[in-house]
Amino acid sequence: MEVLEQNVADIIARHKSRPEMALVALQEIQSTAGYISALSRSSLAIALGVPEGELQGVISFYSELRSTPPGLHRVCVCNGDSCVATGSHHIAASVETHLGVSPSQTTLDGQFSYERVYCLGNCALSPSIAIDEEVYGRCNPDGVVQQLERFQRTTDA
Amino acid sequence: MRDVFLSLDSSSRSIGAREVEAALRAEQTRRNNFRLVLTGSRGAFFLEPLVEVEIDGARLGYANARAEDIAGLLDQGLLEGKDIQPFYIGKMSEIPFLRGQERITFRNCGVIEAGALDAYLKNDGGIALRRALFELDSPAIIAEVKRSGLRGRGGAAFPTGVKWQTVADTPADEKYVVANGDEGDPGTYADRMLMEGDPFALLEGMAICAKAVGAHKGFIYIRAEYPAARAMMKHAVETARDAGFLGDDLLRMGSGFAFDVEVRSGAGAYVCGEETALLESLEGKRGMVRPKPPYPAINGLFGRPTVINNVTTLATIPAILREGGDWYAARGVGRSKGTIAIQLAGSLRAPGLVEVPFGVTLREVINAYGGGLPEGRTLLAVQVGGPLGDLMTEDKLDVRIDFDAFTEIGSMLGHGGVVVYDDRTEPLQLAHRLMAYVARESCGKCAPCRLGSQRATEILDSIRKGAGKTGDLELIDDIAFAMRGSSLCALGAMAPTPVLSAIRLFPESFRKN
Known part of the structure; x- marks a missing residue:
């Protein structure tokens, strides 16, 4: 049976009876546990005093919130206007081929979750990708593969 | 002890400023003759990673420095402000990109220690x-x-x-x-x-x-x-x-x-x-x-x-x-007072943030600050004010940076974001992508936006795949009319703008049957 992690339970308890904190609570749960499990969703709904469906509505509205475990690293290819103007589709193709995934998928080995995002705010140095919280600018198709391989090596070691 | 400045803005880091910081820290420990000050960015991203040293109140710049260059730069006299090529760019206040700007809102960015x-x-x-x-x-x-x-x-x-x-x-x-x-x-x-x-x-x-x-x-x-x-x-x-x-x-x-x-x-x-x-x-x-x-x-x-x-x-x-x-x-023109931060992006030689008084022309900002298009590229269109702004071709570039001047020619200055598209961009692909973006991001409150953006994306996709039909563009026009007239916010109301302008400016691109 699924059991709530203690720190997730603490987050839920802290926001008890404060429905206006729903999004903050969900963000905190995700940053602690990596994703929002069905159990944490139902527990949070009870604590906040909102219908679980309403909470699911919040989760499904925001693209950052996820209901499944993420990969070890998160790779985002920027699909914003400036990056598209400077050839981001080549970058995306390169990443997708290298990892063997489509947008919003996680590699089979659980190493990388892959997403296309709309603007990393690095428009003056397009095209850009982000791996976890760090942005990489002026990318080219070969360079991003090398960057990913560096992360793979670090993880293997 | 001299102050050495480095931008650790996330854009600067995206091209190696973090590694430059590590190299500077190592040298600082070894030499103990300078203080490292971490700043935000001046917005001259084409010069970054950018190391500056302050001598007699003037900031001298060393542009495009990589981590492996740092020890050499210090050996050759960076702390004395020596002219070391190809890095040295002289006084920051006099480089062409910054000289013509009037920094009011961004006066501290890239200048003072960030967060101190x-x-x-x-x-x-x-x-x-x-x-x-x-x-x-x-x-x-x-x-x-x-x-x-x-x-x-x-x-x-x-x-x-x-x-x-x-x-x-x-x-x-x-x-x-x-x-x-x-x-x-x-x-x-x-x-x-x-x-x-x-x-x-x-x-x-x-x-x-x-x-x-x-x-x-x-x-x-x-x-x-x-x-x-x-x-x-x-x-x-x-x-x-x-x-x-x-x-x-x-x-x-x-x-x-x-x-x-x-x-x-x-x-x-x-x-x-x-x-x-x-x-x-x-x-x-x-x-x-x-x-x-x-x-x-x-x-x-x-x-x-x-x-x-x-x-x-x-x-x-x-x-x-x-x-x-x-x-x-006292700065600016008409009802657009003060300065505006123009953010240059897309296909330009030297994109960056430019704070200027309202009144200069769009062409001036793109060419004098952005450095124009890269060698061998020609302009397709400029989009100002975000993904809901219309596409502006060559003939519109002499418009003044002024909210009302943009409105007069049917465009939108918005927040001053400028994306330059060159001949590598296909207008139909661009229109499809912009509409698909709205379909993805529509909050769903208003039916014309929620459904219209989806339908318009499908139509543009079918044209893209060579399966366009007679009446497709008229249908997009109808959808646009509904979205414009009955959406609560600008996302729905303005989403059709760039698409319609693409169809108007580049009709041949949409005739793929």
């Missing part, structure tokens, strides 16, 4: 807040802001002083100040640069606003894609609290005025840049837009009167209170 309150105060920070707390009453602050002619920099260009006046005039038990840092429009990065490079200017602007309207609680809503900006603002809020720059008795000088700020994160929804959707999100809900009126100034966060201003707008307030509204309004 003492550096901020030393550079005239806090003067405006002191004035607002001890010399001016609420009507006088609002009058000063009105005199400056400042209009919202988030895109809608609504007069800031008028918005504040409405909130001040609306009686309520509680009021709020909200900084909109959900800079979601692709091609914009001014708010991010400010939050990373000069966070206290935003906090000071918010505190002044709070005093003016009688609010005691503020929120900064920062999009999820900006982790560095969020971390910096959280750090700044804590630092400010410790120093009495925020808290129960602002400035701890008996002002008796309380104001505190909370930093909140977005969660990946473009529409939350729209003010009412942002408020819904702050209330913990789906970011669905609300009908207006009632405007947030009367019925905003938790139903209370709320000032919701863009980050750049609020960060401009300290300069206005310090130097005076008339001083600010």
